[in-house]
Amino acid sequence: MPEYPVSLAYSPLLGLIISGCAPLPSTSTAPDPATQQPVEVELLVNTLQCGEDIHEAGVQWITATAALDERYRWLNQLNSENQLSPPAVDFSAERILVVAMGPRPTSGYILNLPEQPPVSDGRVLDITVAWQEPEPDTQQAQVMVNPCLLLRFPALEVNRVRILDQAGSTKIEANGRVSDSG
Secondary structure, X not given: OOOOOOOHHHHHHHHHHHHOOOOOOOOOXXXXXXXXXXXXXXXXXXXXXXXXXXXXXXXXXEOOXXXXXXXXXXXXXXXXXXXXXXXXXXXXXXXXXXXXXXOEOOOOOEEEOOOOOOEEOOOEEEEEOEEEOOOOOOOOOOOOEEOEEEEEEEOOOOOEEEEEOOOOOEEEEEEOOOOOOO
16 A cells, blocks of 8 residues: 655645644633632521522522521521521621522531631632531431521632532532622
8 A cells, every 4th residue: 555645735724624623721710729728707597408499519608787687587486486697797898698498398408617717719619518428218207497507708709609519519510600689
């Protein structure tokens, strides 16, 4: 079988084809571990009943007193014996983040904030939580729960918020931009 040399005229085309296989520059929002710094956090509320207005797992920044008061109204709706009062918050320097597991059909679903501090690289805020779900095929009380945490942070600007479980798996990833709507 005769051999045909590749013409030099095809060299640029071959170069384009080969370079097309090279990895593209990363546009991922994955945090940079080399630049991650601990972020101060204060646990304000840890509850099994966050409110009927939360319909799925997610995070929400609270940036205004009216929105904080509304969240506490939801928290107190199902907790008539232990009424919670919203803390004083300086929203020019602080933000409140609601981390919600969303409605769950049985007991055994729990969120906790471990000792490990949240970290940020300036773009992504990673918050590790103890995200507990009941083992399959175990008996649990048939009761609706809606676990959530209210966390106080210094005012910070990030593009993404990631909620990680104790094993490091991402449970929630959301836009981290703080809107002025509260």
